[in-house]
Amino acid sequence: MENQVSVNDTAADAARIAENEFSAAVSETAENSVPPKKKKRRINQQKLQDNLWGWAFCLPLLIGTIWFVYAALIMALMLSFTGYRLQDGMLTEYLANLGDHIYQNQGWYTDPVTGQIIELEATLDPFHWYKQIFTQEVLGVGGTSINMNEMGMYLFNTVFYMIGIPIGMILAMFFAVCMSRDIKGGSVFRVLYYVPCVASTISIVFTFKLMFQQEGVINQILGTNIAWLKTFGPETWNHLYRPDNPSPSDFMNNPFWCQGFLSKIVIVIMSVWKGLGGTIILYIAGLSGVNAATKEAAQIDGASGWKIFWKVTMPDLYPVIFYNIVTSVIGGLQIYAEPELFIPNADPMIAGYVALVYKYGIGGSNTSPAAGAAYGLFLAVIIFILTLFQFWLDSRNKD
Amino acid sequence: MNNEIKQNVQSSDEEVHYSSFRYALGALLAFFGFSSKTHHASQKRAKLVGDIFVYIILLFGAFLMIYPFWWMLAGSFAYTADVEVGGNAVLNSMTWWPSLSTGSTTATGVSLFYNYKVMFTQAFVKSEYSNFNENFNYWRALLNNLIYSIVPVVVGVITSASAAFSFAKINWFGRNKVFFFLLAAIMVPGASITSTQYAMYTELNMTNNWSVLVVPGLFGSIMTAFFIRQFLFGLPTSIIEAAKIDGAGYFRIFCSFILPLAMPAIMAQGLLSFMGCWNNYVGSYLFIAQDSEWINMPHAMQVMSNGAYKGNQGPVIAASVMCVLPVLILFACFQKLIIGSLMLTGSKE
Numbered sequence: 121m122e123n124q125v126s127v128n129d130t131a132a133d134a135a136r137i138a139e140n141e142f143s144a145a146v147s148e149t150a151e152n153s154v155p156p157k158k159k160k161r162r163i164n165q166q167k168l169q170d171n172l173w174g175w176a177f178c179l180p181l182l183i184g185t186i187w188f189v190y191a192a193l194i195m196a197l198m199l200s201f202t203g204y205r206l207q208d209g210m211l212t213e214y215l216a217n218l219g220d221h222i223y224q225n226q227g228w229y230t231d232p233v234t235g236q237i238i239e240l241e242a243t244l245d246p247f248h249w250y251k252q253i254f255t256q257e258v259l260g261v262g263g264t265s266i267n268m269n270e271m272g273m274y275l276f277n278t279v280f281y282m283i284g285i286p287i288g289m290i291l292a293m294f295f296a297v298c299m300s301r302d303i304k305g306g307s308v309f310r311v312l313y314y315v316p317c318v319a320s321t322i323s324i325v326f327t328f329k330l331m332f333q334q335e336g337v338i339n340q341i342l343g344t345n346i347a348w349l350k351t352f353g354p355e356t357w358n359h360l361y362r363p364d365n366p367s368p369s370d371f372m373n374n375p376f377w378c379q380g381f382l383s384k385i386v387i388v389i390m391s392v393w394k395g396l397g398g399t400i401i402l403y404i405a406g407l408s409g410v411n412a413a414t415k416e417a418a419q420i421d422g423a424s425g426w427k428i429f430w431k432v433t434m435p436d437l438y439p440v441i442f443y444n445i446v447t448s449v450i451g452g453l454q455i456y457a458e459p460e461l462f463i464p465n466a467d468p469m470i471a472g473y474v475a476l477v478y479k480y481g482i483g484g485s486n487t488s489p490a491a492g493a494a495y496g497l498f499l500a501v502i503i504f505i506l507t508l509f510q511f512w513l514d515s516r517n518k519d
Numbered sequence: 520m521n522n523e524i525k526q527n528v529q530s531s532d533e534e535v536h537y538s539s540f541r542y543a544l545g546a547l548l549a550f551f552g553f554s555s556k557t558h559h560a561s562q563k564r565a566k567l568v569g570d571i572f573v574y575i576i577l578l579f580g581a582f583l584m585i586y587p588f589w590w591m592l593a594g595s596f597a598y599t600a601d602v603e604v605g606g607n608a609v610l611n612s613m614t615w616w617p618s619l620s621t622g623s624t625t626a627t628g629v630s631l632f633y634n635y636k637v638m639f640t641q642a643f644v645k646s647e648y649s650n651f652n653e654n655f656n657y658w659r660a661l662l663n664n665l666i667y668s669i670v671p672v673v674v675g676v677i678t679s680a681s682a683a684f685s686f687a688k689i690n691w692f693g694r695n696k697v698f699f700f701l702l703a704a705i706m707v708p709g710a711s712i713t714s715t716q717y718a719m720y721t722e723l724n725m726t727n728n729w730s731v732l733v734v735p736g737l738f739g740s741i742m743t744a745f746f747i748r749q750f751l752f753g754l755p756t757s758i759i760e761a762a763k764i765d766g767a768g769y770f771r772i773f774c775s776f777i778l779p780l781a782m783p784a785i786m787a788q789g790l791l792s793f794m795g796c797w798n799n800y801v802g803s804y805l806f807i808a809q810d811s812e813w814i815n816m817p818h819a820m821q822v823m824s825n826g827a828y829k830g831n832q833g834p835v836i837a838a839s840v841m842c843v844l845p846v847l848i849l850f851a852c853f854q855k856l857i858i859g860s861l862m863l864t865g866s867k868e
Contacts, residue, residue: 169768169769170689170690170691171691171692173689173768173769173770174685174691175685175691176685177681177682177684177685177773178681178682178685178686178697180678180681180682180737180739181678181679181682181738181739181741181744182697183738184738184739185700185701185738185741187738188735188738189704189707189712190704191719192712192715192716193707193712195715195718195719196711196712196714196715199718204718206718206721210722211718211719211721211722212722295577298573298576298577299577301570301573303570303574307858309577309580309581310858312581312584312585313581313584314854314857314861315584316584316587318846318847318850319588319798319843319846319847320797320798320817320839320843320846321817322798322800322817322820322821322839322842323591323820323839323842323843324587324839326824326832326835326836326839327588327591327836327839328587330594330832330836331587333610333611335608335611336610336611337610337611337613337614340612341614393584393587396584397584398861401861402861402865402866404862405862405863406865408862443865450708454708454709454710456710456801457800457801461800474710477710477711477713477714478710478713478714478805480714481713481717482713482714482717482805487714489714489717489718491714492713492714492715492717493712493715495714496708496710496711496713496714496715497711499708499710499711500707500708500711503711504706507706
């Protein structure tokens with residue numbers, strides 16, 4: 121009992137002492153009246169802390185981005201002027217003395233008299249890979265005597281796959297409008313439609329490949345007998361192919377335009393099917409932001425549902441649609457895995473442009489990352505110009 | 520004057536007699552919610568009919584979305600190893616239910632889970648036609664996939680969240696400049712620098728082993744940081760002020776306030792990047808040789824499908840099911856969080 125009292129007493133004393141000290145300190149500062157210096161120092165401390173921790177917290181991401189994106193981009197730019205191959209050793213060392221490693225064109229010719237191979241003096245050719253992009257040809261397309269520009273073929277395939285973008289957008293808009301109706305279970309549909317987006321591409325490709333066989337499920341359901349996935353052989357060239365009149369100048373006798381056409385259609389179907397859910401969710405989010413009051417006012421004024429959709433909903437949705445177009449075009453130009461998985465080793469017939477980048481840059485033992493860098497930068501330029509073009513169209517629309 | 524005309528119009532309207540056919544048609548249309556000159560349909564009926572119409576469309580769409588998965592599941596039970604029937608031909612006659620009958624007298628020991636058994640024991644093992652590593656098997660592929668999709672995602676989401684915290688809640692010199700410097704990196708298309716990255720990784724001895732699919736992810740992703748930053752803007756700064764007054768440092772604030780409070784955003788972004796890493800076929804295909812023991816599941820499936828199981832796709836579909844299943848289960852558990860986050864951030868994946 122006594123103890124407790126004494127404890128209480130000491131605690132009270134301590135508190136009193138602390139209070140006294142505090143008030144003394146306060147009065148001291150007030151009396152001395154030199155707070156500016158002290159205050160300034162304290163703020164600096166705080167600022168220092170802010171700066172220190174701010175940088176520290178974003179440092180990992182910053183280092184990662186500089187290392188894996190910016191450094192790689194600058195190196196790619198430097199590499200694209202060289203003839204670097206993986207067996208040439210360290211990349212950084214190689215690039216450190218870039219001047220010695222500019223691509224050299226080693227010309228040679230066979231002497232018509234002696235039959236010896238005579239090497240010409242090597243000439244610097246920094247733009248070798250860039251020239252190759254435009255001049256490289258695929259000889260004997262599909263076993264015919266037709267030669268075609270390689271980049272053009274791959275790029276055509278990429279652009280062909282991009283017809284899925286408007287189809288997907290229209291379908292997604294349709295379903296999104298249906299789902300944003302005031303019905304029960306709308307969120308269940310949202311989830312169901314998003315399922316293909318999370319599934320792995322490879323599983324879906326394997327399934328679609330089996331479903332689209334000539335005797336497969338899809339043909340049975342449709343009651344047709346279409347060879348969807350055959351890339352080679354004249355029987356799949358399509359009905360416009362005329363074997364009785366095989367002239368290489370004939371557009372439809374060029375197997376590139378006909379072979380694999382149906383496979384490309386299947387890939388478009390698959391990518392639309394796979395990407396639909398994401399776009400739907402994007403549009404539903406946009407639709408929920410459409411001004412309900414304007415809609416109601418239009419309804420009262422007697423506008424039809426169709427008219428309300430075009431005159432009220434669409435203008436409000438415009439930013440979402442624009443964002444979707446930009447991201448879809450950027451993503452669509454980089455299509456790679458789907459065609460490659462659908463029909464392996466059918467490269468120029470169905471593969472997209474990125475397959476060309478990897479073919480020169482990463483495939484096999486005889487690869488040249490330098491070529492891959494040049495081809496990749498060309499793609500980056502295409503994407504950049506297309507994106508700028510879209511933003512230009514957008515700004516023109518707004519005026 | 521005007522009134523008169525109106526009255527005239529009205530009276531002339533009343534005088535019109537519709538034929539009994541048109542009258543019946545109007546009644547029928549009104550029953551289905553469409554107003555006509557003869558009958559006025561109620562708003563309620565119109566909505567009901569519209570709802571039914573929408574339901575039919577949405578159900579049909581949902582069927583199209585789900586059917587390939589059902590077919591995948593059914594196909595994984597089909598016995599495709601039969602040469603007499605023609606291997607994959609069994610799958611052709613299958614629309615709804617797995618064709619379980621072997622149709623052959625030579626097949627022995629065939630059970631419902633035959634494909635799964637083959638897949639677990641034989642399919643991912645080095646053979647004459649499949650160029651796998653000697654140490655490779657299904658469980659190794661699964662382990663690799665788990666490593667590749669858990670380690671970089673967990674660490675990467677935390678580093679992204681820390682960057683997001685620094686951008687959203689700390690005032691430091693050059694913050695906005697650094698942020699736009701990072702955002703600009705998104706515009707660089709991945710495919711255009713991949714071959715240079717390949718050379719870099721080769722120089723660092725990162726190709727053909729685990730590090731190429733783990734190390735880049737540890738540094739976090741810009742988009743993840745961006746979305747978490749958007750989320751953190753919604754949190755009141757007064758929490759941080761209060762914690763600061765109570766004497767907590769920034770590290771303490773991050774660990775005990777920001778991480779728990781931003782958990783919904785962090786979880787959603789983490790789950791989405793988990794799914795992305797789980798399905799990352801291209802990364803493994805480009806940077807890891809197919810005879811390495813470090814290839815991930817999709818890459819192994821591709822090797823197996825083009826190798827010994829080209830004419831016997833049953834185990835391939837079984838592997839597809841096993842590859843899709845974990846992601847689907849995760850999605851089913853966290854669908855509200857994921858869809859909510861997608862709606863909030865306005866991103867597609």
